[in-house]
Amino acid sequence: MKKTETAVVLSNNKLSEGIYDIVLECPECAAMAKAGQFIEIYPDNGVNLLARPISICEVGEKTLRIVFQVVGKGTELFSGLMEGDSVRILGTCGNGYDLKSGSALLVGGGIGVPPLLETAKRLIAAGSDVTVVLGFRSGSFLSEEFKKAGAKVYIATDDGSVGFKGNVVDLIKSEDLTADTVYSCGPKIMLKFLALHCEERNMPLQVSMEERMACGIGACVGCVVKIKDETAADGWAHKKVCKDGPVFDSKEVCWE
Numbered sequence: 001m002k003k004t005e006t007a008v009v010l011s012n013n014k015l016s017e018g019i020y021d022i023v024l025e026c027p028e029c030a031a032m033a034k035a036g037q038f039i040e041i042y043p044d045n046g047v048n049l050l051a052r053p054i055s056i057c058e059v060g061e062k063t064l065r066i067v068f069q070v071v072g073k074g075t076e077l078f079s080g081l082m083e084g085d086s087v088r089i090l091g092t093c094g095n096g097y098d099l100k101s102g103s104a105l106l107v108g109g110g111i112g113v114p115p116l117l118e119t120a121k122r123l124i125a126a127g128s129d130v131t132v133v134l135g136f137r138s139g140s141f142l143s144e145e146f147k148k149a150g151a152k153v154y155i156a157t158d159d160g161s162v163g164f165k166g167n168v169v170d171l172i173k174s175e176d177l178t179a180d181t182v183y184s185c186g187p188k189i190m191l192k193f194l195a196l197h198c199e200e201r202n203m204p205l206q207v208s209m210e211e212r213m214a215c216g217i218g219a220c221v222g223c224v225v226k227i228k229d230e231t232a233a234d235g236w237a238h239k240k241v242c243k244d245g246p247v248f249d250s251k252e253v254c255w256e
C-alpha cells in the first residue's frame with residue numbers, strides 16, 4: 001500500500017556531471033520497498049509542480065537511495081537538497097521486478113542503471129549468478145558498486161571512453177551473454193532492441209518503462225503503454241506505467 005511520508009535527507013552527493021545521489025530516511029517506505037519500484041517526490045517550492053517519479057536505487061533498513069539526472073525544474077530542485085532537509089514522498093509505487101531463481105543478466109542504459117543495483121543485490125543474496133551490462137553515452141557511474149555487490153560487470157559507451165565502444169545489445173552479442181532471466185531499464189529504443197535479441201535467444205525479459213508521467217497515481221492517462229490483452233477487441237490494452245508497471249514482460253509490450 002502506498003503512503004505519503006516526510007523523508008529526511010541524510011546525504012546528497014554529486015556522482016558525476018548532472019547526476020545526484022541522495023539517501024533519504026523514510027522508514028515506512030523503506031520497509032515496503034521492492035527492487036524496481038519507484039517513489040514520487042514532491043517538489044515543494046511554492047511552484048505547483050507535479051510529483052516526479054524516481055526509481056529506488058538501494059534500500060536500507062530505514063532508508064532509500066535515489067540516483068537521478070537533472071533534466072528540468074523538479075530534478076534541479078532535488079539536486080539542491082541538503083542534509084537535514086525534509087521532502088514529501090509517495091511510495092512505494094509500481095510493481096517492481098519479479099525476481100526469479102537461476103542466472104540473471106541485468107541491462108541498464110544511462111539513468112536506467114540505478115534501479116538495477118538493488119535488483120542485483122537481492123538476486124545475489126538469493127544465490128543467483130548475476131551479470132550486469134551497463135550502457136552510457138560517455139564515462140560511467142555506479143559500476144564499482146555492482147562489482148562490490150558481487151556482480152560480473154560489462155560497460156558499453158557510445159564514445160568508447162569506458163569499456164566496449166557501442167551499445168549494450170552489441171556488447172551482449174559480442175560476448176555471447178546469456179541468462180535464465182534478463183531484467184532491464186533504460187531508453188525505450190534500447191529496450192526494443194534488447195527485446196528483439198532476447199526473443200531470438202529465447203531469454204525471458206522484464207523491462208522497466210520510464211515513460212513520462214503526470215499524476216503518478218493512475219488517475220490520468222499520462223503514462224499509457226500498449227500491452228497485449230487477448231480479451232480486448234483489437235488484442236491490445238492501454239496500461240498505465242505508474243499503476244500497472246513500470247515493469248512489464250517484454251513479449252507483451254507493443255514496441256512500434
Ligand SMILES: Cc1cc2nc3c(=O)[nH]c(=O)nc-3n(C[C@H](O)[C@H](O)[C@H](O)COP(=O)(O)OP(=O)(O)OC[C@H]3O[C@@H](n4cnc5c(N)ncnc54)[C@H](O)[C@@H]3O)c2cc1C
Pocket residue numbers: 038052053054055056067068069070071072073074075076111114115209210211212213246
Ligand atoms: C518509473 C520511473 C522511474 C524513473 N526513475 C528515474 C531515476 O531513477 N533517475 C532519473 O534521473 N530519472 C528517473 N525517471 C525520470 C524522471 O522522472 C524525470 O527525469 C523527471 O520527472 C523530470 O522532472 P523535471 O521536473 O526535472 O523535468 P521536466 O521539466 O518535467 O522535464 C524536463 C525534460 O525531461 C523530459 N522528461 C521528463 N520526464 C521524462 C521521462 N520519464 N523520460 C524521459 N524524458 C523525460 C521532458 O520531456 C523534458 O524534455 C523515472 C521516470 C519514471 C516514469
Ligand code: FES
Pocket residue numbers: 212213214215216217218219220221222223224240241242243
Ligand atoms: S501518470 Fe497519471 S495515470 Fe499514470
